[in-house]
Amino acid sequence: MNRPERTAIYPGSFDPVTLGHEDIARRGLHLADRVVVAVAARATQVKRPLFSVEERVDMLERVFRDDEDVLVRSFDGLLVDFARSVGARLVLRGLRAVTDFEYELQMAQMNRELYPQLETVFLTPHPEYAFLSASLVREVSALGGDVSTFVSPTVLDRLRDRHG
Amino acid sequence: MNRPERTAIYPGSFDPVTLGHEDIARRGLHLADRVVVAVAARATQVKRPLFSVEERVDMLERVFRDDEDVLVRSFDGLLVDFARSVGARLVLRGLRAVTDFEYELQMAQMNRELYPQLETVFLTPHPEYAFLSASLVREVSALGGDVSTFVSPTVLDRLRDRHG
Amino acid sequence: MNRPERTAIYPGSFDPVTLGHEDIARRGLHLADRVVVAVAARATQVKRPLFSVEERVDMLERVFRDDEDVLVRSFDGLLVDFARSVGARLVLRGLRAVTDFEYELQMAQMNRELYPQLETVFLTPHPEYAFLSASLVREVSALGGDVSTFVSPTVLDRLRDRHG
Amino acid sequence: MNRPERTAIYPGSFDPVTLGHEDIARRGLHLADRVVVAVAARATQVKRPLFSVEERVDMLERVFRDDEDVLVRSFDGLLVDFARSVGARLVLRGLRAVTDFEYELQMAQMNRELYPQLETVFLTPHPEYAFLSASLVREVSALGGDVSTFVSPTVLDRLRDRHG
Amino acid sequence: MNRPERTAIYPGSFDPVTLGHEDIARRGLHLADRVVVAVAARATQVKRPLFSVEERVDMLERVFRDDEDVLVRSFDGLLVDFARSVGARLVLRGLRAVTDFEYELQMAQMNRELYPQLETVFLTPHPEYAFLSASLVREVSALGGDVSTFVSPTVLDRLRDRHG
Amino acid sequence: MNRPERTAIYPGSFDPVTLGHEDIARRGLHLADRVVVAVAARATQVKRPLFSVEERVDMLERVFRDDEDVLVRSFDGLLVDFARSVGARLVLRGLRAVTDFEYELQMAQMNRELYPQLETVFLTPHPEYAFLSASLVREVSALGGDVSTFVSPTVLDRLRDRHG
Numbered sequence: 012m013n014r015p016e017r018t019a020i021y022p023g024s025f026d027p028v029t030l031g032h033e034d035i036a037r038r039g040l041h042l043a044d045r046v047v048v049a050v051a052a053r054a055t056q057v058k059r060p061l062f063s064v065e066e067r068v069d070m071l072e073r074v075f076r077d078d079e080d081v082l083v084r085s086f087d088g089l090l091v092d093f094a095r096s097v098g099a100r101l102v103l104r105g106l107r108a109v110t111d112f113e114y115e116l117q118m119a120q121m122n123r124e125l126y127p128q129l130e131t132v133f134l135t136p137h138p139e140y141a142f143l144s145a146s147l148v149r150e151v152s153a154l155g156g157d158v159s160t161f162v163s164p165t166v167l168d169r170l171r172d173r174h175g
Numbered sequence: 176m177n178r179p180e181r182t183a184i185y186p187g188s189f190d191p192v193t194l195g196h197e198d199i200a201r202r203g204l205h206l207a208d209r210v211v212v213a214v215a216a217r218a219t220q221v222k223r224p225l226f227s228v229e230e231r232v233d234m235l236e237r238v239f240r241d242d243e244d245v246l247v248r249s250f251d252g253l254l255v256d257f258a259r260s261v262g263a264r265l266v267l268r269g270l271r272a273v274t275d276f277e278y279e280l281q282m283a284q285m286n287r288e289l290y291p292q293l294e295t296v297f298l299t300p301h302p303e304y305a306f307l308s309a310s311l312v313r314e315v316s317a318l319g320g321d322v323s324t325f326v327s328p329t330v331l332d333r334l335r336d337r338h339g
Numbered sequence: 340m341n342r343p344e345r346t347a348i349y350p351g352s353f354d355p356v357t358l359g360h361e362d363i364a365r366r367g368l369h370l371a372d373r374v375v376v377a378v379a380a381r382a383t384q385v386k387r388p389l390f391s392v393e394e395r396v397d398m399l400e401r402v403f404r405d406d407e408d409v410l411v412r413s414f415d416g417l418l419v420d421f422a423r424s425v426g427a428r429l430v431l432r433g434l435r436a437v438t439d440f441e442y443e444l445q446m447a448q449m450n451r452e453l454y455p456q457l458e459t460v461f462l463t464p465h466p467e468y469a470f471l472s473a474s475l476v477r478e479v480s481a482l483g484g485d486v487s488t489f490v491s492p493t494v495l496d497r498l499r500d501r502h503g
Numbered sequence: 504m505n506r507p508e509r510t511a512i513y514p515g516s517f518d519p520v521t522l523g524h525e526d527i528a529r530r531g532l533h534l535a536d537r538v539v540v541a542v543a544a545r546a547t548q549v550k551r552p553l554f555s556v557e558e559r560v561d562m563l564e565r566v567f568r569d570d571e572d573v574l575v576r577s578f579d580g581l582l583v584d585f586a587r588s589v590g591a592r593l594v595l596r597g598l599r600a601v602t603d604f605e606y607e608l609q610m611a612q613m614n615r616e617l618y619p620q621l622e623t624v625f626l627t628p629h630p631e632y633a634f635l636s637a638s639l640v641r642e643v644s645a646l647g648g649d650v651s652t653f654v655s656p657t658v659l660d661r662l663r664d665r666h667g
Numbered sequence: 668m669n670r671p672e673r674t675a676i677y678p679g680s681f682d683p684v685t686l687g688h689e690d691i692a693r694r695g696l697h698l699a700d701r702v703v704v705a706v707a708a709r710a711t712q713v714k715r716p717l718f719s720v721e722e723r724v725d726m727l728e729r730v731f732r733d734d735e736d737v738l739v740r741s742f743d744g745l746l747v748d749f750a751r752s753v754g755a756r757l758v759l760r761g762l763r764a765v766t767d768f769e770y771e772l773q774m775a776q777m778n779r780e781l782y783p784q785l786e787t788v789f790l791t792p793h794p795e796y797a798f799l800s801a802s803l804v805r806e807v808s809a810l811g812g813d814v815s816t817f818v819s820p821t822v823l824d825r826l827r828d829r830h831g
Numbered sequence: 832m833n834r835p836e837r838t839a840i841y842p843g844s845f846d847p848v849t850l851g852h853e854d855i856a857r858r859g860l861h862l863a864d865r866v867v868v869a870v871a872a873r874a875t876q877v878k879r880p881l882f883s884v885e886e887r888v889d890m891l892e893r894v895f896r897d898d899e900d901v902l903v904r905s906f907d908g909l910l911v912d913f914a915r916s917v918g919a920r921l922v923l924r925g926l927r928a929v930t931d932f933e934y935e936l937q938m939a940q941m942n943r944e945l946y947p948q949l950e951t952v953f954l955t956p957h958p959e960y961a962f963l964s965a966s967l968v969r970e971v972s973a974l975g976g977d978v979s980t981f982v983s984p985t986v987l988d989r990l991r992d993r994h995g
Contacts, residue, residue: 106625285967289977
């Protein structure tokens with residue numbers, strides 16, 4: 012049988028990538044043949060990103076260097092345009108909380124309006140990552156807390172460089 | 176029978192007015208004889224509005240120019256003071272999501288404390304507008320997306336002017 | 340000016356009517372000229388009602404005997420059919436909690452599908468009644484607790500008769 | 504390239520199947536090569552099902568008779584055992600509301616404990632089906648309401664047979 | 668210093684006690700000198716309990732036999748009366764989910780009305796137990812699933828006896 | 832009997848302290864022998880505080896001057912480090928709404944990771960304070976509204992000084 016390859020995009024700010032993000036991206040391979048981690052260059056949610064787009068892409072590439080079906084890209088316009096450009100019909104999102112859910116539902120419906128063939132699918136985090144968020148990681152790290160159980164070693168190094 | 180006229184205010188930022196807002200304002204006439212769309216001049220939720228108060232009022236007036244019982248005003252102080260000034264005892268709000276609900280409930284209770292005769296009533300959006308928000312419209316439009324199914328033509332023109 | 344009268348229905352099980360229900364029904368007169376409290380005879384949510392429909396109607400009539408614009412009726416079929424039969428275009432509901440909100444939203448959308456001219460409007464409870472529910476009242480009363488601050492004296496008498 | 508086929512199961516009571524269920528099952532083909540609609544024989548959520556398992560399976564088979572990659576099966580034990588028996592590593596669920604979300608999240612985590620390779624993925628309903636539920640359809644139909652816009656003609660016939 | 672002892676009650680159905688319940692009861696000792704696990708004899712939430720009150724008390728006593736400050740009792744009336752009878756001014760509850768939260772909040776406010784000196788305090792579950800509920804345990808066990816990671820060995824034995 | 836003293840911290844921005852905050856702090860003495868109100872100097876949630884840390888501490892000290900077991904401190908780093916420094920094993924939080932709940936749950940789990948002996952406990956507000964928030968108080972006061980029923984007289988004076 013000759014089925015078309017399925018590509019999923021996993022969009023986000025990844026400022027920085029957490030172990031929760033890594034988990035979702037890898038599990039995305041259960042439903043797609045290729046997962047493109049899509050770093051939003053024009054982050055509208057995160058007012059002042061801690062890391063530049065280039066730094067965030069670099070950390071992601073190191074984190075996924077042994078996952079050959081996980082690619083990393085940045086994008087600067089509409090998510091639906093980026094999806095079209097890489098031939099993706101699936102958008103992957105992690106759902107932690109009810110408040111996540113409502114924002115994600117709005118985004119999914121909006122993106123469906125803009126590109127009806129694009130399907131947004133939600134995965135649930137592993138319980139040990141359910142409380143993790145990049146903003147909490149940034150906050151704890153900035154205050155000198157130990158975040159070594161929340162991020163990969165390569166990200167930990169960058170956080171230490173940044174926060175001294 | 177000689178009943179007093181009922182006036183409802185429909186407050187918001189309307190930056191810009193969406194088809195969802197239009198729907199709620201018109202359906203407000205099911206429970207009031209007159210709906211005053213009240214544009215908050217000192218928007219505390221929206222940090223940097225895309226359109227000035229004057230532009231937002233102007234778009235609303237064009238959108239509702241054929242609805243004789245829908246008026247458009249701006250206000251600059253407390254909502255309860257504005258309500259008193261136009262003789263309104265009803266505040267109209269659209270409820271899309273659970274997170275909306277909680278903020279709205281807080282506001283309704285606070286306003287009841289400040290002006291016990293003021294009743295806040297909630298309407299539910301038509302399902303096709305349930306995912307719509309002015310902030311999503313601004314975001315999609317800024318990135319070059321097509322928002323023609325979310326706003327009236329007059330608003331679409333303004334968004335195109337703004338985002339080039 | 341000669342405006343048509345507005346009739347709102349306020350449907351529920353009212354098993355039994357609480358002070359929270361009384362508050363919502365009376366505040367409904369802020370947006371309608373007449374409120375019809377509509378007792379669901381075929382209660383699908385409450386498996387075994389504590390009081391018969393006749394008893395529930397009787398308690399409501401006593402509670403609202405001095406409110407000339409609040410009427411009490413029972414109904415046995417679809418809410419939308421009952422609304423048509425009394426010439427009502429407004430359905431009144433109290434919103435206490437997020438879980439209420441979601442069920443209510445589903446019902447409101449379903450009723451809109453069945454009768455597009457029917458508008459469901461939500462009022463928020465007074466904070467002191469926000470935790471009140473008929474099922475909690477039944478439960479506390481059945482266990483011998485004092486519910487005199489949650490229901491009217493006439494309802495209190497009936498609960499005492501029932502629970503000995 | 505020679506990839507393994509992906510099978511997803513879409514479990515539920517389907518008492519009866521609604522247009523919302525049909526939509527989710529078909530969209531499941533965006534992420535799996537085959538969707539097995541799995542009818543729970545021992546329905547624990549629905550106390551007294553309106554239709555027998557055989558009737559529910561029969562309605563589903565008629566509804567999906569032209570969708571060659573959608574199969575219909577019933578199952579009587581643990582979902583994870585059924586998933587193993589059909590070689591499925593994906594469970595498909597539709598997410599309408601916050602209250603859905605929490606129950607679904609619990610189930611997904613429990614199933615992950617029982618069968619770590621099983622991934623639960625959530626799809627969002629088309630807005631026009633967002634308020635639909637099988638229990639509302641049963642209730643409205645039982646009271647004589649028109650549900651022709653909520654279910655397929657074959658299901659409509661069965662509901663009319665049942666409710667006279 | 669001579670401070671009064673603090674007693675907390677931890678009420679529930681415990682049908683059966685899970686590792687999540689055990690965790691909450693033991694952590695209750697961080698804020699009270701004594702925790703009384705209070706088994707509701709007249710369970711209103713669980714329609715047909717799987718285990719009798721005596722069986723549930725017996726399992727709890729075995730589970731907490733090495734925790735000298737955790738006592739087990741059953742009660743048959745109002746929670747507030749039971750609290751008074753054991754001299755407790757604290758009610759302990761675990762909060763897993765938003766839907767839990769709303770029901771718990773209603774109960775807490777109702778109990779505060781009935782006994783103003785009674786304080787309800789909420790603890791959050793350890794993430795690995797966040798998805799656990801007694802009803803899921805009963806359901807999975809009844810269908811032959813392995814629940815050995817969700818309950819203590821003594822409870823596991825009883826579940827196996829019950830479900831054959 | 833010689834039990835160790837229990838200290839709880841009650842962290843927040845308190846910009847400014849409301850009657851709801853006062854209520855939670857005092858009720859914290861039901862589960863701890865000492866409550867330390869901990870004013871976050873580096874407020875990450877409140878972008879531009881209305882009052883300086885010194886002013887917020889000063890208002891709190893005046894408000895609690897007759898409560899000998901309520902202390903007021905500011906802190907500038909991680910909450911868990913502050914808790915250790917004052918020997919506290921309890922963190923006290925008030926829970927008003929579902930959206931509060933989710934953020935609080937994330938924080939509680941994160942803090943448990945960072946300091947496993949630290950227990951976060953949640954209290955529910957008195958219904959009359961359930962809608963109160965410091966941000967609403969600031970907003971209403973800034974617009975000239977009367978907030979005398981939401982804050983203590985000493986706070987009211989400061990708000991009037993600030994807003995003229």
